[in-house]
Amino acid sequence: QAWLQQLLALVPSPIHSSTKMVMMSRFVAAAALAATALAEQASPIGKAIQLLSDMQTKILKEGEEAQKVYGEYSEWCEERSKSLSHEIKTGKAEVAGLEATIDQEVSTIGSMAAKIEKLAGEISVDEADLKAATDIRGKESEVFMASEKELTEIIDTLQRAVGILEREMKGGASMLQLKGAQNLVQALEVLVQGAMLSTSDVSKLTAFVQASSDDEDVGAPAGAVYESHSGDIVQTMTGLLEEAEGQLEEIRSTETKDLHAFQMMEQGLQDEIKFAN
Numbered sequence: 001q002a003w004l005q006q007l008l009a010l011v012p013s014p015i016h017s018s019t020k021m022v023m024m025s026r027f028v029a030a031a032a033l034a035a036t037a038l039a040e041q042a043s044p045i046g047k048a049i050q051l052l053s054d055m056q057t058k059i060l061k062e063g064e065e066a067q068k069v070y071g072e073y074s075e076w077c078e079e080r081s082k083s084l085s086h087e088i089k090t091g092k093a094e095v096a097g098l099e100a101t102i103d104q105e106v107s108t109i110g111s112m113a114a115k116i117e118k119l120a121g122e123i124s125v126d127e128a129d130l131k132a133a134t135d136i137r138g139k140e141s142e143v144f145m146a147s148e149k150e151l152t153e154i155i156d157t158l159q160r161a162v163g164i165l166e167r168e169m170k171g172g173a174s175m176l177q178l179k180g181a182q183n184l185v186q187a188l189e190v191l192v193q194g195a196m197l198s199t200s201d202v203s204k205l206t207a208f209v210q211a212s213s214d215d216e217d218v219g220a221p222a223g224a225v226y227e228s229h230s231g232d233i234v235q236t237m238t239g240l241l242e243e244a245e246g247q248l249e250e251i252r253s254t255e256t257k258d259l260h261a262f263q264m265m266e267q268g269l270q271d272e273i274k275f276a277n
Contacts, residue, residue: 120276133266134266150204151251154208155248165233
């Protein structure tokens, strides 16, 4: 109270006493607050308050940093969401495209299956045709080889017969017999009797003459085959030789054409079978 009295004495006297009391009360309160604040700064409670304040500052700072990280993460999530939405949309479009492709391929498979079935039928036909053509060509080749062999032997026999006749007509031992022959068969018999030709050779020549001249009578009088001049039998035999050579040339030409035609057909059928497979 002594120090309060001293403070009141410092207030000017014209001021009302009650007013002085109010002013002093306010001053005392301010002083008390100031003293309390000074006391708190030095007390453990002040330190605790300071620690809490520091923690508050740190927490606020960490909150700001967390808010920044959250913002960045939120932005990334938004971008990722947009990207995934685009990928999903693109994926759905791709699925639709693939489904359309699958439908088309299924249709193509059905079409190809029908085509394969058709080609299989065509291959069977081609294989059958090729087999038949090969069999026919084999038989034709056998006939040709037999005919060629026969004509070759006939030509050889005729060449020998012409040579013998030319020699005999010039004064051989059988000249008179040959001149007396009434037909070609008798002339050939003279050659057989003189051991100039074998019976087999004569049989071949006779068969050839009969095959070459169906309308001609081989056993007719000499005038029907050749006139009774010494050189006519040679000419007749030479004519037969030329005919045999002509037939041989003809069958060889025919064989060449037939073989070429078969090879062309064979190649065509083989190519069709190959490409169909």
